[in-house]
Amino acid sequence: QVQLVESGGGLVQAGGSLRLSCTASGSIFRFNAMGWYRQGPGKQRALVAATTSGGSTNYADSVKGRFTISRDNAKNTVVLQMNSLKPEDTAVYYCGAVERLDWYWGQGTQVTVSS
Numbered sequence: 001q002v003q004l005v006e007s008g009g010g011l012v013q014a015g016g017s018l019r020l021s022c023t024a025s026g027s028i029f030r031f032n033a034m035g036w037y038r039q040g041p042g043k044q045r046a047l048v049a050a051t052t053s054g055g056s057t058n059y060a061d062s063v064k065g066r067f068t069i070s071r072d073n074a075k076n077t078v079v080l081q082m083n084s085l086k087p088e089d090t091a092v093y094y095c096g097a098v099e100r101l102d103w104y105w106g107q108g109t110q111v112t113v114s115s
Helices: none
Strands: 004-007 010-013 018-024 033-039 046-052 057-059 067-072 077-082 091-099 102-105 109-114
Touching: 004 091, 018 033, 018 091, 018 109, 033 067, 033 077, 046 067, 046 077, 057 067
Parallel strands: 010 109
Antiparallel strands: 004 018, 018 077, 033 046, 033 091, 046 057, 067 077, 091 102, 091 109
16 A cells, blocks of 8 residues: 655745655555645646656746755655745645556645735
8 A cells, every 4th residue: 555645844934945845654656646736716627847756847927946855765765845835835745646547645845825
C-alpha cells in the first residue's frame, strides 16, 4: 500500500515563502510522475507542478518563476518550494503520484496566503 505523507503547509503573508514536502512509503522510482496539485474553495483540483521519473518538470502558468519542484530520490521525497506567494495561491495542496495507471494521493495540506 502506497502512502504519501505531506508536510509544510501553513499561513504566510503575501510575498512570503513556504516549502512543501511529500515523502513516499517506498522508492519513488516506481512512479512515472509525482506532483503537487491544489484545490481552492469552490474550484476543481488542478496541477501546480510535476516531475517525471526522467527528471523533466512541468508547471502551471500561474506559478512559473515562483515555484520549484524537486526530488530527492534517496529520501523518497518530492519538494515544492513556493516563493512570492499570492493570496490566490491559497488552497489545499495535495501530493499525487502515478504508477502506470494507478494514482495515489496524500491527505492534503492547507496553504493560506494573507494579503
